[in-house]
Amino acid sequence: MGKNTGGEAETVDEFLDSTLDSVDSAENLVLDVAQKAGFPEEDLHKIGMAVRESMVNAVVHGNQYSAHKKVHVSVSKAPDRLTVTIADQGKGFDLEKVPDPLADQNILRFSGRGMFLIRAFMDELQVRRLSPLGTEVTLVKYLERK
Amino acid sequence: MSVKLSSRQVGDVAVLDVSGRITLGEGSSALRDTLRDMVSKGQKKILLNLGEVSYIDSSGIGELVSGFTTVANHGGQMKLLGLTKRVKDLLQITKLYTVFDVHDDEAGAIRSFA
Numbered sequence: 001m002g003k004n005t006g007g008e009a010e011t012v013d014e015f016l017d018s019t020l021d022s023v024d025s026a027e028n029l030v031l032d033v034a035q036k037a038g039f040p041e042e043d044l045h046k047i048g049m050a051v052r053e054s055m056v057n058a059v060v061h062g063n064q065y066s067a068h069k070k071v072h073v074s075v076s077k078a079p080d081r082l083t084v085t086i087a088d089q090g091k092g093f094d095l096e097k098v099p100d101p102l103a104d105q106n107i108l109r110f111s112g113r114g115m116f117l118i119r120a121f122m123d124e125l126q127v128r129r130l131s132p133l134g135t136e137v138t139l140v141k142y143l144e145r146k
Numbered sequence: 147m148s149v150k151l152s153s154r155q156v157g158d159v160a161v162l163d164v165s166g167r168i169t170l171g172e173g174s175s176a177l178r179d180t181l182r183d184m185v186s187k188g189q190k191k192i193l194l195n196l197g198e199v200s201y202i203d204s205s206g207i208g209e210l211v212s213g214f215t216t217v218a219n220h221g222g223q224m225k226l227l228g229l230t231k232r233v234k235d236l237l238q239i240t241k242l243y244t245v246f247d248v249h250d251d252e253a254g255a256i257r258s259f260a
Binding site: 020045049053056101102107108109110111113114116 | 169170171203204205207208211212214215232236239240241242245
């Protein structure tokens with residue numbers, strides 16, 4: 001695990017195996033930082049859920065449980081926001097081609113709600129293809145000033 | 147805590163009490179296997195009590211949908227009981243809240259199957 005503290009920003013990162021246990025590890029890693037950053041309980045739930053969904057995408061769809069591939073999780077805390085990046089080493093996917101889970105014909109589909117929930121729970125979502133292989137998802141949640 | 151499932155019979159309705167977390171892996175597969183087992187035994191009226199479910203992810207939502215359609219495809223009905231606020235919110239933002247028949251009290255839910 002790496003830890004970097006520079007000024008008011010702090011970054012923690014970890015390379016995790018492509019297993020479902022890593023989904024829990026990533027959630028715990030991020031929530032630990034988010035809690036210290038002062039996010040309220042409801043936001044912690046949303047952040048945790050978005051991280052779980054992103055990790056499931058990385059482990060299951062990206063790396064396809066490969067023992068040779070890792071998921072790189074990085075979480076940065078700034079005074080006004082939490083930024084989480086989750087990068088896999090898989091073949092990648094086209095976000096535009098993910099079917100809309102709210103469309104009438106998709107409502108009763110078994111799967112396909114993960115990205116939608118991530119978008120619903122975080123303030124920003126960016127997906128970018130890595131070279132030569134991999135997908136990096138960046139999630140941002142802003143801390144509301146009281 | 148992973149998921150815990152326990153079934154009981156109330157008249158001709160099978161009530162499946164679910165507690166813990168319904169997430170990808172053990173939690174979602176246990177729910178899927180139990181619902182399929184109930185359907186294969188000819189159970190047509192299934193009430194899923196989610197009152198003690200603390201957490202559900204997109205995979206868990208998928209299992210609820212899958213269970214709902216599996217039961218319906220076998221000529222039965224699956225209804226939901228006692229949603230926590232978080233589960234209710236999730237079903238609302240995924241537009242599934244109106245797909246399921248959702249109840250707050252068990253007696254009313256049991257009567258609704260008649």
